[in-house]
Amino acid sequence: MTCEELRPGYLLYAMGTVGEPESSELRVHLDRGCAACTEGLRQAHALVYSMGAVLAGPEAPRELRGRVLGISGVEARRTQAPGPLLPRARSGRLWQGWALAAAAIVLAVIPASLWHRQLSQARASQAAVAELLAEERRASSSLRAESRGAVPIFALEVERGGTAGEALKQLAIPAGVRAVVLALPADLVRQASAVELRNATGETIWTASSLPDGDADSTGLKVDGRLLTPGRYAVVLLAGGRTLARLPFAVIPR
Amino acid sequence: MSSAAIIHATIQVSGRRMFPLILAVLAMEDGDVLARLQRREPQALAELYDRYGGMVYRLALRIVRDTGIAEDLVQETFLRAWNRAAAFDSQRGAAGPWLLAIARNRSLDYLRAQSRRVANTLELNETEHPARFVDFPAEALNFDLARQVKHALEQLGPDERAAIELAYFEGLSQSEIAERMAQPLGTVKTWMRRAMARMRESMGSVNR
Numbered sequence: 001m002t003c004e005e006l007r008p009g010y011l012l013y014a015m016g017t018v019g020e021p022e023s024s025e026l027r028v029h030l031d032r033g034c035a036a037c038t039e040g041l042r043q044a045h046a047l048v049y050s051m052g053a054v055l056a057g058p059e060a061p062r063e064l065r066g067r068v069l070g071i072s073g074v075e076a077r078r079t080q081a082p083g084p085l086l087p088r089a090r091s092g093r094l095w096q097g098w099a100l101a102a103a104a105i106v107l108a109v110i111p112a113s114l115w116h117r118q119l120s121q122a123r124a125s126q127a128a129v130a131e132l133l134a135e136e137r138r139a140s141s142s143l144r145a146e147s148r149g150a151v152p153i154f155a156l157e158v159e160r161g162g163t164a165g166e167a168l169k170q171l172a173i174p175a176g177v178r179a180v181v182l183a184l185p186a187d188l189v190r191q192a193s194a195v196e197l198r199n200a201t202g203e204t205i206w207t208a209s210s211l212p213d214g215d216a217d218s219t220g221l222k223v224d225g226r227l228l229t230p231g232r233y234a235v236v237l238l239a240g241g242r243t244l245a246r247l248p249f250a251v252i253p254r
Numbered sequence: 255m256s257s258a259a260i261i262h263a264t265i266q267v268s269g270r271r272m273f274p275l276i277l278a279v280l281a282m283e284d285g286d287v288l289a290r291l292q293r294r295e296p297q298a299l300a301e302l303y304d305r306y307g308g309m310v311y312r313l314a315l316r317i318v319r320d321t322g323i324a325e326d327l328v329q330e331t332f333l334r335a336w337n338r339a340a341a342f343d344s345q346r347g348a349a350g351p352w353l354l355a356i357a358r359n360r361s362l363d364y365l366r367a368q369s370r371r372v373a374n375t376l377e378l379n380e381t382e383h384p385a386r387f388v389d390f391p392a393e394a395l396n397f398d399l400a401r402q403v404k405h406a407l408e409q410l411g412p413d414e415r416a417a418i419e420l421a422y423f424e425g426l427s428q429s430e431i432a433e434r435m436a437q438p439l440g441t442v443k444t445w446m447r448r449a450m451a452r453m454r455e456s457m458g459s460v461n462r
Binding site for chain 1: 296299300303304307308309311312313315316321325328329332333336348350351354355357358359401403404407421422425426427428429443446447450453454
């Protein structure tokens with residue numbers, strides 16, 4: 001197609017609403033290095049941006065800022081009690097380093113009508129978690145529409161950190177949890193052939209052998225929330241029959 | 255790179271809350287905050303939110319029309335930015351347009367999931383790829399241009415404007431717009447073409 005024929009499609013392409021075959025045709029054209037269309041499309045992106053930038057409407061609620069900053073732990077650090085959840089002497093050992101293990105767990109409760117409203121408290125700072133949450137929200141939309149009740153989900157960020165066997169944090173999980181997303185270090189998951197969730201007695205209560213791949217910092221795995229009654233647990237990553245890493249955490253009564 | 259932000263304020267008239275007034279435009283440096291975001295400095299996230307949080311919220315709210323969902327989507331937007339900042343060219347990328355693109359995509363994803371509509375258009379994620387925001391036209395970050403775009407949209411005929419808004423706020427393709435508006439596809443294409451031409455005209459050099 002010629003530049004003239006493609007020009008009307010710039011804006012729709014920039015909006016992501018061009019169907020096929022127009023989309024492919026424009027892409028092929030751009031790949032040939034057409035300067036005029038590249039510039040036209042660049043300007044179309046600017047137009048699309050402007051349409052969103054000038055919208056009138058209400059201000060964002062003040063508390064939303066805190067939720068957003070919770071992503072990075074800013075608010076959490078400001079408001080958390082200073083003391084560690086484990087005795088200082090133990091937590092001191094936790095950071096002796098070579099071992100993988102220990103868990104930093106972050107939880108989020110998502111009420112039905114206002115999805116992960118409390119995600120700021122969770123500090124779920126991994127893309128995998130976000131995407132799984134979005135997926136869960138989509139999957140649960142009909143449920144929400146029907147019940148308007150709780151559709152809780154937890155984002156549970158498990159990091160390496162201390163000595164095997166020591167839970168870095170203990171967390172209470174509110175009632176009615178249906179799903180827990182385990183956010184695990186992606187570099188470990190990439191090396192693993194299976195991931196197991198084990199209880200305090202070492203019994204395997206959940207296994208994942210088909211592990212997602214990706215270039216995010218963490219990999220999210222969703223487990224049935226009812227499995228996590230109060231107690232001690234460990235996420236165990238296995239590679240070829242050997243234990244690659246053991247990431248313990250504790251769930252305490254509400 | 256130099257960027258700009260539109261500063262909004264709310265006024266009270268006889269006790270009624272009015273729409274935000276656009277008061278001023280301040281040129282600000284996004285490059286520094288993006289570089290710090292890449293180093294995962296929490297304060298950078300706070301600065302980014304202070305600059306663009308309101309804009310992101312209004313866009314999400316306009317699309318999903320539910321304050322609670324909009325808040326969640328704002329959070330998702332900044333979470334995505336936080337996690338993907340490393341891929342962004344902090345010196346040449348434009349943070350505001352990138353955040354708005356993420357917010358729009360997340361919001362449209364939500365709408366699609368609600369309506370169980372299958373995306374048959376360009377993969378939306380592509381429209382938020384960091385590479386798209388490198389060397390963003392500086393004039394687009396200028397308030398005058400944004401105001402011209404707004405004015406141009408207001409001047410469109412009702413059908414043309416509806417077609418553009420269905421594409422932008424609902425992510426519909428031209429075929430879907432034709433179906434929604436119960437009009438032949440050719441008619442919708444004509445409206446869109448005319449609308450875009452008028453918007454381009456109002457924007458001076460844009461898209462010429």
